[in-house]
Amino acid sequence: MQPPLAADQRQAPMPGDDLLRSLIFPAAVERQIDNSTGTSSFDSSPKHLNSTLQEQHIQEQLLADMEVERATVPPPPALQGLSHGQHAADSVSNNAALGQISSVDDYLAQPMPVSTSSNSGPKAIATGIRSSANIMAVNEKYQLLALPRPDFIYDGSTFGGWSVKTSFLGHDLQEAGPYANKQEAKDVLSGRVLAIITALESEGKLQKSGKSKKKTNGVGSDYNLQSEKDQDQGPQENFIGQLLEFQNSTRCPPPVYQEYALGQNYACILTLRAYNPESATGSTETGPLTFGSMAELRSSKKAARQNAARLGVEYYKNRGVWPKMEDGGEHGNGGPGMGIRRKKVQAQNQAQGLTTATSSPGANAAPPSTNNSTSSSYAARVASLAQNTLAFPPPEYKYADDGVANFHTVACYFRGVAGHEGPIGEVRHVFGKKKAKEECAKLVLEYLLAVKEKRLRDFGMAGGDAKMHVQEGEEEEEDAFEDAVEDI
Structure with a gap:
């Protein structure tokens, strides 16, 4: 315990010391001593006086400890200029410092300070761009230049973003993104398509589409587009019909x-499958041949087919297998576009067979022939010959x-x-149902005529065999013919 300070070293009482002392020493035990007289209101007996002195000593010791602790604590900032023993109310120089202290009401009445910090609140985040400027511009180019509209293929999702790709005039374009929505991705990629169109326009490869057929309909020389008027200079030829007739005449498919369509072109x-006369069967090549190109554009589908057929006809002409004028080719069958006709070798054989039949003794007994009925169709002649002459049932054509x-x-x-159930006279890959039936009936007629000649030879009607000379009249002759039909 530290010794008590002397009377001259003690500090002057500070405001609140009386309150502190009353809290430490209650009034019940506090004693008041009259310093002026030196007398006390308590009993002055030795026992009581000793107790009073002990209490006084303890009180002085506690006050000394309080003064030591107060000396080690620094004074408040507003009171740093005050010396020991000088009260704030007695110093005029400290009024300004005390005036800086405001009350709670004054503090609440002050305006709130405005924060200038960059992190004062949440920032807005860009989610996407809504613009259709490139899309609208490129759509105008499509219509003005008659260009095909490309297909845009999207990939991605709403949360991960979108990517887009397309193909335009041989250019493969792609935007990986990611973009917030499909429209934004399409607008960006349409800008690249617009740049390609603009570059082709500046090079003169793309021109505006006009209503006249003389113009190129928006596609430049790189696509080899010709109008119908330009490509049909001179006498018009039906290359499509000529090529089809030649394929049919050579038994080829x-x-x-x-x-293909490219915009309006x-x-x-x-x-x-080209005709090959040098092959063993004289039918077709080993594999199919192709003529034409997607770069050769025409203003109509018919003109495009005519161009491809013209290339096929030129192929046959270069090989030397296209019929000449005397054979029915090169407009040899009655003028331009009449096609090619097959030589009717079978008709000569039929005429020879009829001459032989009429020269035989039993020619009068033969059923009437229908070969001279050139006005009727092949299907009608087949039905008449099969039912009236050969006693066959009506023919059935199956497709x-x-x-x-x-x-x-x-x-x-x-x-x-x-022996004659069929199939007979089968033809393949013929254009048109009626045309296919006629081609089949033509072959069936040849087959039935051969069957008829064979019957005549077997029964001696064409060679003069004596076994078939009937002496019992026309009834027996007809019975023999019917028996022969049943045997076949």
């Missing part, structure tokens, strides 16, 4: 045309699906006739 590629529109495969059947 008909040509197949694959059409068209291209066509011809697939042809097979070729997988190509308007092309047919057909064959003839005679139900219940042993």
Whole structure:
């Protein structure tokens, strides 16, 4: 315990010391001593006086400890200029410092300070751009130049973003993004498409589409576009019909045309199984040939097909297998566009057979022939010959699906006739159902005429065999003919 300070070293009492002393020493135990007289109101007996002195000593010791602790604590900032023992109310120089202290009401009445910090609140985040400037501009170019509209293919999701790609005039374009929505991705990629169109326009490869056929309809020279008027200079030829007739005359499948559209223009590629006279069968090449290109554009589908067929005809002419004028080619069958006709070798054979039949003794017994009925169709002649002469049932024509529109495969059947049930006269890949039936009937007629001649030879009606000379009249002769039909 530290010794008590002397009377001259003690500090002057500070405001609140009396309150502190009353809290430490209650009034019940506090004693008041009259310093002026030196007397006390308590009993002055030795025992009581000793107790009073002890209490006084303890009180002085506690006050000394309080003064030591107060000396070690620094004074408040507003009171640093005050010396020990000087009260704030007695110093005029400290009034300014005390005036800086404001009350609670004054503090609440002050305006709130405005914060200038950059992190004062949440920032807005850009979610996407809504613009259709490039889309609108490129759509105008499509219409003005008659260009095809490309297909935009999107990939992605709403949360991960979108990417887009397309193909335009041989250019593969792609924008990986990611973009917030599909419209934003399409607008960006449309800007690149617009740049390609603008570059082609500046190079003169793209021109405005006009109503006249003389113009190029928006596609430049790189696409080799010709109008119908320019490509039909001179006498018009039906290359499509000529090529089809030649394929039919050589027993080859008909040509197949694959059409393509590029905006308002068209291209066509011809697939042809060409006639090969040097082959063993004289039928077709080992594989199909193609003519035409997607870069050769025309203003209509018919003009595109005509161009592809013209290339096929030129192929035959260069090989030297195209018929000459005397054979029915090169407008040899009655003028331009009349096509090519097959030589009718069978007609000569039929005429020779008729001459032989009429020169035989039993020629009068033969059923009437229908070969001279050139005005009727082949199908009608087949039905008449089969039913009236050979006692066959009516012919049945069965069609097979070729997988190509308007092309047919057909064959003839005679139900219940042993050895002649069919298929007979089958033709493949003929354009048009009626045309296919006629081609089949033409072959069936040749077959039935051969059957008729064979019957005449077997029974001696064409060679003068004496076994068939009937002496019992026309009834027995007819019975013999019917028996022969049943045997066949």
